[in-house]
Amino acid sequence: MDPLIESMRGGLVVSCQAYPGEPMRDPRTMAQVAAAVVEGGAAAVRAQGLQDVREVVAAVDVPVIGLWKDGDDGVYITPTLEHALAVADAGAQIVALDGTRRPRPDGRTLAATVAELRERTDVLVMADCGSLEDALEAERAGVDILGTTLAGYSGERPRTPGPDYELVDEMVGACRLPVMVEGRVHSPAQAAEALARGAFAVCVGTAITHPTTITGWFAEAVAGAR
Structure with missing residues (x-):
């Protein structure tokens, strides 16, 4: 396994992302958030957008998993080879891309994308999967690490309120590559449960780095208690 x-x-991997139009949607802000979570014990950081990746890589001394979201429907997480090459050029040591079996915008297969990315760069590749079938296909495509990122978002599985533990169990049992649990991990207990089920690592985003959502959780609880 690569060191x-x-x-x-x-x-714990922490995803440091803000949505377009939000007050924190600024690469320098995301780099500061990344530095803060590393100080808190994050083993790696996940960053979205080319300038964010550049700023985060410069701000932290842990692995940076970079991606580029283009669009908001279908295959939009680093959807093409050109997106992946750009993320690698921005300095990410690991490029995360859509690891589903859905058609990609540039017409390449996942395997072809990974192969050409390896020919032209020395980055590692993370496949954001939505099902066990995706994960097995991503292994055959030659990626380095698997994520449960798209469980409940690709149309193959229902969206669970928390992590899709059933998929975690399936992937850990059937896949030879390390499995990172990502998606709807909202508490330390859920993160610990993911590791107890055999996950290699766990990625948390919203519950750590999205104050608008976190505040909403508390505001709703307070309103319900009144």
Whole structure:
């Protein structure tokens, strides 16, 4: 296993992202958030957008998983080879891309994308999967690490309120590559449960780095108690 990935074993990865139009939607702000979560113990950081990746790479000394969201429907997480090459050029050590079996905008297969990315760069590749079938296909495509990121978003599985533990169990049992649990991990207990089920690492985003949503949780609880 690559030492970079090994360094994340049993660790917490934190996704530092803000949505367009939000007050924190600024690359320098995301870099500061990344530095803060590393100080808190994050083993790696996930960053979205080319300038965010550049700023975050410069701000932290842990692995940076970079991606580029283009669009908001279908295959939009680093959807093409050109997106992946740009993320690698921005400095990400690991490029995360859509790891589903859905058609990609540039017509390439996942395997072709990974192969050409490896020919032209030395980055590692993370596949954001939505099902066990995606994960098995991504393994065959030659990626380095699997994520449950798109469980409940690609149309193959229902969207669970928290992590899709059933998919976690399936992937850990059937896949040879490390499995990172990502998606709707909203509490430390859920993160610990993911690792107890055999996950290699766990990625948390909203519950740590999205104050608008976190505030909403508390505001709703307070309103309900009145």
